[in-house]
Structure formats: C-alpha cells, structure tokens
Amino acid sequence: MKTEEEREAHRRFVQALQHEHLICAKPGCGGAMEIADQTPHAARIKTYEATCERCHAAEKIAGREQASPPWDLASITMMAEVHLLHEQPACPYDETPITFISLPNPRRKARYRLLCYYCGRHAEMNWPPPEAKR
Numbered sequence: 001m002k003t004e005e006e007r008e009a010h011r012r013f014v015q016a017l018q019h020e021h022l023i024c025a026k027p028g029c030g031g032a033m034e035i036a037d038q039t040p041h042a043a044r045i046k047t048y049e050a051t052c053e054r055c056h057a058a059e060k061i062a063g064r065e066q067a068s069p070p071w072d073l074a075s076i077t078m079m080a081e082v083h084l085l086h087e088q089p090a091c092p093y094d095e096t097p098i099t100f101i102s103l104p105n106p107r108r109k110a111r112y113r114l115l116c117y118y119c120g121r122h123a124e125m126n127w128p129p130p131e132a133k134r
C-alpha cells in the first residue's frame with residue numbers, strides 16, 4: 001500500500017469486509033452503498049460489488065492476491081494470541097483484519113484456519129497449545 005489511492009481502496013475493502021457503512025465515492029453524492037459479496041467459490045481473496053442506492057454507481061472492491069512471502073510462525077502465533085484475547089488480529093503485511101475459522105477437531109484440539117481475505121495468505125494451526133489452557 002503505497003499510493004493514497006491504494007490506501008483508500010484498502011480502506012474501502014476493510015469496510016466492506018467488516019460490513020461497515022460504505023458511502024458512495026462520487027463527488028457530491030454521499031449515498032449509501034449496497035454491498036454484494038461476489039467472491040467466487042474457493043477464492044482466497046474477497047470480491048465485492050458495491051452499488052450506490054442514490055446514483056446507482058457501481059464499484060468493484062477486491063483484495064489483491066499476494067502469497068509471498070508467506071506468514072512466518074511468529075506472526076501466526078501473534079495473530080492467534082491476539083484472537084485469544086478477543087481482539088481483532090491484523091495481517092502483518094497489509095493490516096487487514098484476519099478471519100478465524102474453526103475446523104472440525106478430530107482429536108479434541110481446537111484447530112483453526114487463519115485467512116487474510118485481502119492478500120489471500122492463510123494458515124492452519126492447532127490452538128491453544130497445552131500451556132495456554134485455562
């Protein structure tokens with residue numbers, strides 16, 4: 001995220017991802033936007049189509065897939081720890097809030113998939129490790 005334009009595009013992506021109120025970007029409009037999730041099945045990044053309820057302008061809001069370098073173990077552990085504290089962890093590369101999905105746990109361990117819907121980075125892990133149990 002370097003240019004102001006990219007920063008703004010990322011900001012709108014995060015708003016769509018978190019189901020926040022999105023306002024039409026057309027000068028002088030300010031209408032509320034209806035957001036439809038158009039992510040193809042099995043895609044790693046999210047794609048939304050936002051439509052202004054007032055001027056009917058359409059806007060495509062999508063992540064930018066970037067898989068390398070992948071998350072290292074330290075950042076995965078850090079994100080899981082933040083999640084465990086009931087706070088929102090963010091992708092260390094692009095600061096997008098990451099998504100935790102609980103997976104079926106065959107051995108009674110919590111297993112999670114961590115996903116960043118902006119860059120498509122993802123990881124799976126067992127959590128918590130035994131020493132973190134309360």
Ligand SMILES: [Zn+2]
Nearest residue numbers: 024029052055
């Ligand atoms: Zn508008």
Ligand SMILES: [Zn+2]
Nearest residue numbers: 091094116119
């Ligand atoms: Zn990311």
